[in-house]
Amino acid sequence: MLDRAFQGGVDQLIAIGSGYGVAGNADAIAMAESDARIYAAVGVHPHEASELDDLTRERIRSWLGHDRVVALGECGLDYHYMNSPRETQRAVFAEQIALARELDMPVSIHVRGDEPNAYDELLEIWIDEGQRGLEGVLHCYTGTLDFARRAMDEGFMVSFSGIVTFKASRELRDVARGIPLDRLMVETDAPFLAPQGHRGRRNEPLWVSVVGETLAELHDCPAETLAETTSRNARRLFRMPG
Numbered sequence: 001m002l003d004r005a006f007q008g009g010v011d012q013l014i015a016i017g018s019g020y021g022v023a024g025n026a027d028a029i030a031m032a033e034s035d036a037r038i039y040a041a042v043g044v045h046p047h048e049a050s051e052l053d054d055l056t057r058e059r060i061r062s063w064l065g066h067d068r069v070v071a072l073g074e075c076g077l078d079y080h081y082m083n084s085p086r087e088t089q090r091a092v093f094a095e096q097i098a099l100a101r102e103l104d105m106p107v108s109i110h111v112r113g114d115e116p117n118a119y120d121e122l123l124e125i126w127i128d129e130g131q132r133g134l135e136g137v138l139h140c141y142t143g144t145l146d147f148a149r150r151a152m153d154e155g156f157m158v159s160f161s162g163i164v165t166f167k168a169s170r171e172l173r174d175v176a177r178g179i180p181l182d183r184l185m186v187e188t189d190a191p192f193l194a195p196q197g198h199r200g201r202r203n204e205p206l207w208v209s210v211v212g213e214t215l216a217e218l219h220d221c222p223a224e225t226l227a228e229t230t231s232r233n234a235r236r237l238f239r240m241p242g
């Protein structure tokens with residue numbers, strides 16, 4: 001899978017450690033250690049917010065100090081699945097934003113649930129705890145253009161996944177058209193959300209190109225321009241070498 005990605009034009013990728021239980025973050029670091037083109041993000045996903053205790057807190061902090069870890073995340077709020085209680089999600093998210101500020105690290109945000117609730121609460125915590133000194137990305141964005149604009153004012157990039165390529169995602173394509181190129185990023189969110197043409201299969205990094213091609217059409221620019229711009233944006237945010 002990685003060979004296909006690297007041979008197909010993917011130069012660098014970030015393995016997301018959160019979402020498989022807090023201990024699963026170690027697997028992303030192991031992947032990053034195995035190849036200089038792979039980096040890792042480490043965090044406590046809202047689904048697993050209930051797992052955070054003093055021991056995992058210590059582990060997260062030490063993982064974030066690893067030189068291949070470029071972001072804290074995914075963290076955020078998910079009121080759609082509600083796998084952890086809302087108050088726990090809020091507290092664990094707030095704690096991680098404070099930690100990101102302390103460590104001066106960019107943040108990858110997962111937000112899902114009714115807009116405005118999850119979204120407004122997320123931005124409120126981001127501002128309270130980040131004190132406007134942080135940058136981050138709204139990963140796999142599916143919210144409104146109005147919220148994206150408020151978030152961009154608070155230091156966010158906006159990243160789209162395979163969802164933007166789905167036939168039914170007309171409204172989301174309108175949102176993507178409204179995000180300026182210098183704030184735009186692409187991702188797979190693999191193994192989920194394989195793009196149009198590959199739906200129903202395990203997603204993989206190579207297919208990020210399908211997301212990029214869709215965004216290039218929406219922005220009326222060549223796919224190469226979109227690829228170069230989103231790569232530059234990601235390297236800047238995550239402070240990765242070119």
Ligand SMILES: [Zn+2]
Nearest residue numbers: 074110139140
């Ligand atoms: Zn997510």
